[in-house]
Amino acid sequence: MTALLTLPIVLPLLGAGLSIMVGRSRAAQRVISLVVLTAVTGISIALAVVVDREGIVTVQAGGWPAPIGISLVADRLSSIMLVLASIMLLAVLVYAIGQPGAERNHVGFQSVYLILSAGVAASFLTGDLFNLFVAFEMMLTASYVLITLGARKDQVRAGMTYVVISLIASALFLSALALIYTTTGTVNLADLSERMAEVPEGLRLAFALFLLMIFGIKAGLFPLFSWLPDSYPTAPSAVTAVFAGLLTKVGVYAIIRTQTLLFPPEARPQQLILWIAGATMFVGVLGAIAQADVKRILSFHIVSQIGYMIMGLGLFTIAGLAGAIFYVIHHIVVKTTLFLTGGLIEHVGGSGRLSRVGGLVRTAPVVAVLFLVPALSLAGIPPLSGFVAKFSLVSAGTAQERWTIVAVSILVSLFTLFSMMKIWSGVFWSPADEAPDVEPHAVGRWGGPVLMIVPTAALAILSIAIAVGAAPLYDLAERAAADLLDPQGYVQAVLGR
Amino acid sequence: MTLLLAAAAAALFAIGTYLVMQRKMSRIIIGIGLLTHGANVLFVMAGRRGDPPLIGSGASRGFSDPLPQAMALTAIVISFGVTAFLLALAYRSWVMTDDDEVEDDLTDRLIARGGMADKEVADASVETEDLRHDEGLVPHGAEVDDGSGEDHPELRDLTEPIERGDVPS
Numbered sequence: 133m134t135a136l137l138t139l140p141i142v143l144p145l146l147g148a149g150l151s152i153m154v155g156r157s158r159a160a161q162r163v164i165s166l167v168v169l170t171a172v173t174g175i176s177i178a179l180a181v182v183v184d185r186e187g188i189v190t191v192q193a194g195g196w197p198a199p200i201g202i203s204l205v206a207d208r209l210s211s212i213m214l215v216l217a218s219i220m221l222l223a224v225l226v227y228a229i230g231q232p233g234a235e236r237n238h239v240g241f242q243s244v245y246l247i248l249s250a251g252v253a254a255s256f257l258t259g260d261l262f263n264l265f266v267a268f269e270m271m272l273t274a275s276y277v278l279i280t281l282g283a284r285k286d287q288v289r290a291g292m293t294y295v296v297i298s299l300i301a302s303a304l305f306l307s308a309l310a311l312i313y314t315t316t317g318t319v320n321l322a323d324l325s326e327r328m329a330e331v332p333e334g335l336r337l338a339f340a341l342f343l344l345m346i347f348g349i350k351a352g353l354f355p356l357f358s359w360l361p362d363s364y365p366t367a368p369s370a371v372t373a374v375f376a377g378l379l380t381k382v383g384v385y386a387i388i389r390t391q392t393l394l395f396p397p398e399a400r401p402q403q404l405i406l407w408i409a410g411a412t413m414f415v416g417v418l419g420a421i422a423q424a425d426v427k428r429i430l431s432f433h434i435v436s437q438i439g440y441m442i443m444g445l446g447l448f449t450i451a452g453l454a455g456a457i458f459y460v461i462h463h464i465v466v467k468t469t470l471f472l473t474g475g476l477i478e479h480v481g482g483s484g485r486l487s488r489v490g491g492l493v494r495t496a497p498v499v500a501v502l503f504l505v506p507a508l509s510l511a512g513i514p515p516l517s518g519f520v521a522k523f524s525l526v527s528a529g530t531a532q533e534r535w536t537i538v539a540v541s542i543l544v545s546l547f548t549l550f551s552m553m554k555i556w557s558g559v560f561w562s563p564a565d566e567a568p569d570v571e572p573h574a575v576g577r578w579g580g581p582v583l584m585i586v587p588t589a590a591l592a593i594l595s596i597a598i599a600v601g602a603a604p605l606y607d608l609a610e611r612a613a614a615d616l617l618d619p620q621g622y623v624q625a626v627l628g629r
Numbered sequence: 630m631t632l633l634l635a636a637a638a639a640a641l642f643a644i645g646t647y648l649v650m651q652r653k654m655s656r657i658i659i660g661i662g663l664l665t666h667g668a669n670v671l672f673v674m675a676g677r678r679g680d681p682p683l684i685g686s687g688a689s690r691g692f693s694d695p696l697p698q699a700m701a702l703t704a705i706v707i708s709f710g711v712t713a714f715l716l717a718l719a720y721r722s723w724v725m726t727d728d729d730e731v732e733d734d735l736t737d738r739l740i741a742r743g744g745m746a747d748k749e750v751a752d753a754s755v756e757t758e759d760l761r762h763d764e765g766l767v768p769h770g771a772e773v774d775d776g777s778g779e780d781h782p783e784l785r786d787l788t789e790p791i792e793r794g795d796v797p798s
Binding site for chain 2: 299300
């Protein structure tokens with residue numbers, strides 16, 4: 133049991149070290165990454181099964197009891213997130229291996245990618261606020277390298293924006309940690325959850341807002357999102373896909389975790405969270421409509437979709453949180469698929485700008501199908517997974533009679549459909565108005581390079597599977613939401629009482 | 630003493646915030662350094678004061694709290710590493726553009742100038758041409774950022790495909 137919890141963090145780190153040692157051979161590096169990430173996927177699925185059957189699993193580092201030692205905790209939410217993250221990392225790794233381009237051949241790519249995966253796993257599994265900071269830094273530092281690996285001019289410019297914003301968020305996170313430690317004398321999440329009850333009301337609200345702001349920068353909430361569509365599109369498609377699928381969702385996870393675990397119901401800034409959720413959805417989708425490049429449209433959609441997850445959190449009911457968790461599950465898969473398809477469009481079309489590619493529905497029908505499934509799912513067309521996710525959120529919202537946010541979320545779905553259709557008509561239906569930037573690659577018998585098509589298709593099928601298996605998944609999300617709203621179980625499991 | 634430390638942290642945060650809002654990368658990096666130092670000073674304030682927390686140092690009570698110091702140390706190491714990376718990035722940018730100014734996102738500008746969305750799609754190339762034209766009109770190195778793209782001699786970069794990954798030596 134102990135091993136299940138530590139291995140998703142330790143294995144990728146060991147793999148990263150090994151990968152540097154065999155740096156001369158790209159093939160060996162790829163084998164190491166594939167083996168490690170496959171193992172992590174298996175381990176995290178086993179962990180999720182164990183957690184769902186037997187309850188929360190904890191490990192105290194160094195054998196010291198909880199408030200003193202550093203705890204690793206896996207409850208239902210974190211194990212679900214871990215499973216999704218490792219599946220995405222594995223799929224994108226295969227895609228990156230199959231993708232022609234300079235970056236994936238860089239000596240550092242595989243090891244940095246593994247460190248990123250260790251950081252993501254550590255963020256989900258840690259039960260300690262300071263360790264969350266360290267895990268964030270591990271993940272972010274790896275992402276700084278990945279986003280600038282090509283060292284082209286646009287990458288360096290975008291990378292600087294990204295690094296500076298992340299560093300400012302980290303400095304704020306540190307200040308929040310210092311202030312919370314001064315007030316409560318602990319950074320263990322379970323211990324904090326108990327001691328926060330004794331903190332004066334105003335101070336508690338200040339902490340809640342402070343943490344919301346810090347993780348809001350990482351997650352891309354309104355009005356703190358503008359770095360995201362600026363920096364994501366410049367990285368290679370595989371890297372952007374991982375960032376889009378995972379990094380912002382780690383921020384969302386941290387928001388959900390801290391707001392539900394640390395603060396008692398009366399101290400949560402519920403109204404504010406709902407307003408932010410509405411604004412994030414709306415502004416994000418408007419931004420997407422204005423763009424004319426596949427990856428930039430998709431990047432703005434990340435922002436817009438984050439709003440839905442935060443809306444589920446803002447309801448603070450079991451139905452709302454279950455909707456949010458289901459939405460995260462659906463979104464991670466669908467968004468990663470869309471970005472991988474974006475890479476395929478650039479591969480077979482020679483450009484990502486809507487005016488420079490066209491007619492791909494005839495020349496690359498496989499890519500068209502791979503785009504259409506997640507795109508319709510993102511917009512929430514039944515019977516795809518996005519419909520189930522949005523339906524559960526909307527029904528949770530109507531149960532609470534939060535009509536404004538429900539209306540906004542439905543309106544934004546419509547706009548989402550519009551901008552997805554804009555990509556569809558620009559890239560797949562209408563002819564290209566201009567010449568592509570580079571000579572398009574041959575489409576080939578499989579509709580593209582096999583190693584790029586297979587993981588994309590696998591994820592698209594997974595998103596359909598989420599829709600088919602929506603009932604058991606939603607039940608799981610509901611159990612996870614019930615755990616979140618009753619932090620006693622978490623506290624007792626960690627503190628051993 | 631607490632008041633003094635609080636004032637120090639506040640001053641560091643104030644100066645850091647001011648510097649971070651500049652457009653020159655070198656100032657931003659110094660500003661970020663000051664911001665993290667401000668956070669570290671807050672950590673120094675956090676713990677209980679007392680004797681050094683060493684086993685066998687005599688007293689069994691009244692130790693100072695070592696945890697915030699350990700956390701501050703971790704934070705210092707992390708920010709040191711990331712600042713080094715940022716400096717390397719700034720150097721790279723300076724090598725490529727001869728300037729350490731952080732540039733605007735070009736596509737953002739194009740869209741801001743393009744007005745309506747579908748017009749922008751149709752006129753994307755024309756807009757790029759416009760910007761190229763503007764470039765000749767505005768003297769190089771003008772301090773004010775008037776959105777005319779004078780710092781973008783290589784506007785084609787915008788439309789370069791992502792996968793090429795060519796690294797200028």
